[in-house]
Amino acid sequence: MKEVTTSRNRKRKRQRNSKEEPCESPKNKNNDKKMQRDTKNDGGSSALSKRPKPSNFLDTLREKLSGGNFRRLNEKLYTCSGKEALDYFNEDPTLFDMYHTGYQQQMTNWPELPVNSIINWLSSKSSSLVVADFGCGDARIAKSVKNKVFSFDLVSKDPSVIACDMSNTPLESSSVDVAVFCLSLMGTNYSSFIKEAHRVLRPRHSLGVFNSGWLLIAEVKSRFDPNNGGADPKDFVKAVSDLGFTSSLKDFSNKMFILLHFKKKEKPNSNKKKIEWPELKACLYKRR
Numbered sequence: 001m002k003e004v005t006t007s008r009n010r011k012r013k014r015q016r017n018s019k020e021e022p023c024e025s026p027k028n029k030n031n032d033k034k035m036q037r038d039t040k041n042d043g044g045s046s047a048l049s050k051r052p053k054p055s056n057f058l059d060t061l062r063e064k065l066s067g068g069n070f071r072r073l074n075e076k077l078y079t080c081s082g083k084e085a086l087d088y089f090n091e092d093p094t095l096f097d098m099y100h101t102g103y104q105q106q107m108t109n110w111p112e113l114p115v116n117s118i119i120n121w122l123s124s125k126s127s128s129l130v131v132a133d134f135g136c137g138d139a140r141i142a143k144s145v146k147n148k149v150f151s152f153d154l155v156s157k158d159p160s161v162i163a164c165d166m167s168n169t170p171l172e173s174s175s176v177d178v179a180v181f182c183l184s185l186m187g188t189n190y191s192s193f194i195k196e197a198h199r200v201l202r203p204r205h206s207l208g209v210f211n212s213g214w215l216l217i218a219e220v221k222s223r224f225d226p227n228n229g230g231a232d233p234k235d236f237v238k239a240v241s242d243l244g245f246t247s248s249l250k251d252f253s254n255k256m257f258i259l260l261h262f263k264k265k266e267k268p269n270s271n272k273k274k275i276e277w278p279e280l281k282a283c284l285y286k287r288r
């Protein structure tokens with residue numbers, strides 16, 4: 001039966017459309033009932049409940065616009081190269097703040113943050129290990145561990161962060177022990193980010209450092225779900241291994257993200273055949 005368009009119907013429709021749905025959201029998973037309840041009650045995002053309720057029409061409008069801006073910037077980062085992303089944010093660095101405000105709001109929906117898993121892992125190892133954090137965001141890793149951390153991102157909001165496209169960092173070759181990508185394999189040329197990490201990493205057991213050569217990757221789980229248009233994790237692990245790493249951990253236990261650990265091989269691969277990098281699908285946030 002055709003829906004009769006009354007002003008009440010139109011209002012309901014507008015309310016439905018304003019809700020953000022992340023590509024990887026606890027409310028998409030049936031087994032987190034509490035999160036579903038929270039999400040329902042606060043109109044689509046438990047993050048919203050932690051902020052003051054918009055008091056008037058203008059506040060509501062501002063919220064909608066900032067959600068829309070975040071979605072647009074997020075999509076941009078997933079659908080352009082690292083170099084294009086750098087040029088884009090260089091033109092207007094305020095867009096970076098806009099992206100990160102939206103990103104932080106989205107992350108309040110995640111029961112556990114992958115960056116904390118990485119911080120815990122680093123804290124369990126020697127603090128003498130030198131770390132490179134590729135796509136560091138608010139540089140939480142550098143702020144949380146005792147290690148020397150080189151933090152890279154497209155825009156520097158903190159003197160400790162080096163602004164660059166992470167496919168081309170100013171680090172010396174073989175100069176760091178741990179390379180981290182936490183939700184940051186966003187560019188269409190993501191393989192060049194991993195190649196850069198390979199260049200700057202010391203091989204395992206090099207120069208008297210026994211525990212070097214770590215590559216730690218945390219990524220949104222749906223990007224590695226072949227049943228849902230994502231990459232086959234086996235293809236990804238194979239590509240990274242062909243570059244010159246050995247896989248040491250594949251952890252799919254978290255609902256929202258996967259953790260992959262590799263160690264740089266002592267000698268480069270002798271087989272120079274072309275590496276088949278699987279496409280990693282963009283993690284987009286839909287309007288519902």
Ligand SMILES: C[S@@+](CC[C@H](N)C(=O)[O-])C[C@H]1O[C@@H](n2cnc3c(N)ncnc32)[C@H](O)[C@@H]1O
Binds near residue numbers: 134137164187
């Ligand atoms: C989803 S955020 C994750 C931030 C942080 N790693 C965390 O876990 O909270 C991804 C970050 O990667 C950065 N990024 C994306 N492509 C980049 C590139 N080509 N070079 C440097 N940073 C990049 C973005 O600017 C963004 O800050």
